[in-house]
Amino acid sequence: MMNDGGDIMVEEINTNEFSEMPDDVIDNNHTNDHVVVLQDVKKDYLVKGRSVPVRALRGATLEIEKGSMVAIKGESGSGKTTLLQIIGALDVATSGTAIVDGKDLSSMSEMDLTEYRAKTIGFVFQSFNLIPNLSALENVELPMEALNVPKMEKKNRAYELLKAVGMEERVDYKPMKLSGGEQQRVAIARALANDPSIILADEPTGSLDTKTGKSIVQLLDKLRKKRGTTVIIVTHSNKAARACDLTFTIEDGVIASKKNLVQEAETEGQKSHLKKELAISGSIIDKLFDAGYDELMKIGNANQEELSDVLGDKGSAEKIAKKAGILLKKKVAELETKKEFLAIDLSVTEEVISQLFGAGYTDLETIAVADAEELGHLLGNDDLAIRITEKAELLILKD
Numbered sequence: 001m002m003n004d005g006g007d008i009m010v011e012e013i014n015t016n017e018f019s020e021m022p023d024d025v026i027d028n029n030h031t032n033d034h035v036v037v038l039q040d041v042k043k044d045y046l047v048k049g050r051s052v053p054v055r056a057l058r059g060a061t062l063e064i065e066k067g068s069m070v071a072i073k074g075e076s077g078s079g080k081t082t083l084l085q086i087i088g089a090l091d092v093a094t095s096g097t098a099i100v101d102g103k104d105l106s107s108m109s110e111m112d113l114t115e116y117r118a119k120t121i122g123f124v125f126q127s128f129n130l131i132p133n134l135s136a137l138e139n140v141e142l143p144m145e146a147l148n149v150p151k152m153e154k155k156n157r158a159y160e161l162l163k164a165v166g167m168e169e170r171v172d173y174k175p176m177k178l179s180g181g182e183q184q185r186v187a188i189a190r191a192l193a194n195d196p197s198i199i200l201a202d203e204p205t206g207s208l209d210t211k212t213g214k215s216i217v218q219l220l221d222k223l224r225k226k227r228g229t230t231v232i233i234v235t236h237s238n239k240a241a242r243a244c245d246l247t248f249t250i251e252d253g254v255i256a257s258k259k260n261l262v263q264e265a266e267t268e269g270q271k272s273h274l275k276k277e278l279a280i281s282g283s284i285i286d287k288l289f290d291a292g293y294d295e296l297m298k299i300g301n302a303n304q305e306e307l308s309d310v311l312g313d314k315g316s317a318e319k320i321a322k323k324a325g326i327l328l329k330k331k332v333a334e335l336e337t338k339k340e341f342l343a344i345d346l347s348v349t350e351e352v353i354s355q356l357f358g359a360g361y362t363d364l365e366t367i368a369v370a371d372a373e374e375l376g377h378l379l380g381n382d383d384l385a386i387r388i389t390e391k392a393e394l395l396i397l398k399d
């Protein structure tokens with residue numbers, strides 16, 4: 001049945017003939033790593049019968065790294081779709097610059113823009129937008145028609161793409177016969193038909209249940225990693241955003257923040273752990289983290305004066321540093337004990353244990369499943385490595 005995205009392979013497709021750039025490519029060295037650069041982009045919509053235009057974008061600035069997957073979040077009406085449409089050249093900015101794939105969109109001719117939309121950009125929509133009376137295969141073939149791809153090649157590539165999204169057993173199905181998630185898979189295959197640099201996905205999981213939505217985001221992630229495609233996802237879902245390298249928040253037509261949600265969650269975890277260990281308040285932890293004191297070691301070894309400055313209070317700085325120092329000592333002692341026990345268990349020298357710990361092999365479980373060759377390399381002794389992993393395995397089995 002439906003593939004959950006776990007074992008999707010993308011076949012290599014020969015795209016040489018599609019990779020010729022138009023003549024007016026701007027070779028902006030400084031934008032080499034950024035496939036999208038928006039600088040102060042504004043978009044006004046003139047509405048019939050209204051003297052004041054709708055200011056959909058009020059100066060959006062952002063840079064998106066090549067090959068990354070980014071989320072764009074924001075309330076309804078904040079300008080997300082407008083932003084995508086400008087990147088995809090479905091709409092023209094009122095002012096500001098939009099450089100995509102090295103091309104300044106505002107200076108391109110209508111003909112070049114048509115080619116740009118067909119070759120550089122792949123669109124994915126909330127409502128899938130498949131053509132109802134065409135099969136899945138024909139839907140995927142469609143974008144290739146604009147580029148006059150020969151019939152057989154078109155068929156083969158469409159098939160390979162449907163295979164890549166786990167839909168090879170549904171190539172002859174019309175959209176009506178497919179579930180929402182399956183339709184979106186076909187739509188993703190269609191978006192990839194001309195091997196674009198960028199996929200623009202406007203709320204691609206908005207019409208799907210949570211689980212299916214997750215599998216669609218995973219699929220996009222897998223495909224972009226395999227193909228080097230940049231993916232820009234407009235989404236309301238925090239889950240989807242967490243799968244992305246970066247999340248831009250748009251508020252009232254401007255980019256209000258840029259965050260890495262995964263990293264942020266990690267930092268929150270570290271904070272709450274340290275907060276518990278040191279038994280201090282959240283506001284003190286925030287001050288410490290803001291000043292770069294984000295681990296016990298740094299706090300325990302901090303310069304007293306600096307720490308007082310950070311916390312604005314000499315007394316609590318002393319108290320916290322002292323507590324951190326005690327906890328550190330305790331941890332070091334625990335580590336030494338752990339090392340001693342492991343040395344006895346494996347009957348190896350302290351030196352070998354230090355080497356193991358240094359490389360992250362700090363318990364029997366990790367050592368038991370270690371790659372013997374890697375371990376042999378680390379210890380400079382293959383026989384010893386084999387003996388150690390076997391012993392670790394044996395001890396775990398005994399337990």
Ligand SMILES: Nc1ncnc2c1ncn2[C@@H]1O[C@H](COP(=O)(O)OP(=O)(O)O)[C@@H](O)[C@H]1O
Nearest residue numbers: 045047054056075076077078079080081082083
């Ligand atoms: N073609 C249009 N004509 C007039 N106003 C528009 C048009 N497209 C969007 N808008 C307005 O621009 C603002 C931003 O819209 P949009 O980019 O679709 O927001 P989002 O995708 O974040 O919901 C909204 O106030 C919307 O009503």
Ligand SMILES: [Mg+2]
Nearest residue numbers: 080081082202
């Ligand atoms: Mg929208």
